[in-house]
Amino acid sequence: MRFENKVAIVTGSGNGIGKEVAKRLAKEGASVVITDINPANCKYTEEEIVESGGNALSIPADVSKKEDVMNVVQEALNVFGKIDILVNNAGIVKDSKITEMTEEDWDNVVDICLKGSFLFAKYTAEHMIEQSYGKIVNIASRAYLGNPGQANYSSAKSGVLGLTKSLAKELGKFNITVNAVAPGLIETNALKEHPKYERIKELQKKDTPIQRIGLPEDVANAVLFFASNESSYISGDVLHVTGGRFG
């Protein structure tokens, strides 16, 4: 029970990696604020956690909207009295060649992947500074290394690493660690519904030293390490959960 008496916010936890992270934090004792743009999925995650004996509260929100973010932080403080852990997980892709990428596709991806992480870090840091304790874990992506068709996503995820390293330097003196996890391809529901799912899985296996696709549990293991006191002397770092694949 590494997270007994801890309060965590996990963004984008209505589905995929965020949901797995929220469930695992709750299983190890944390009270978890489930926040997602999809209110129904937000509620499902809350119900799943509560049904299995955990403590969770769902608050739907769009991470790219300042008012929504402020509301989640305020509600979390009203209900649980503190925030110890923030996992900035919400993210989207809108892939296309640069010549076909619209300004809207660029703005959406950057707003959700990068600005959303900034907003949640900003409003939770105020409280973490006051209590002299905090763990911020940002979900980046192996795509920060560059991927054709993902100029928006790669740029946003590189930005997430810049945000991580700057905040680590700024907030360390308040006993707040800030780290990032960079997953490779992870088998989520969204991927399973992809028409080329089997082919993608096969290629991934071929190109990855650990010859399998990543699982949400693999990412959750890394996130929980950074969210726990086991990583209290690690900040500004990036853990790659890519099965050894870097290219």
Ligand SMILES: NC(=O)c1ccc[n+]([C@@H]2O[C@H](COP(=O)([O-])OP(=O)(O)OC[C@H]3O[C@@H](n4cnc5c(N)ncnc54)[C@H](O)[C@@H]3O)[C@@H](O)[C@H]2O)c1
């Ligand atoms: N799945 C992968 O292969 C993979 C690889 C590397 C990095 N990542 C990153 O992991 C994170 C989670 O991805 P996933 O694969 O679980 O995706 P997912 O689509 O399964 O889940 C993302 C969740 O974020 C929510 N969301 C989307 N826009 C939002 C917004 N504006 N405000 C609040 N919530 C919003 C969605 O409703 C969804 O529940 C993302 O940051 C993604 O970039 C995923």
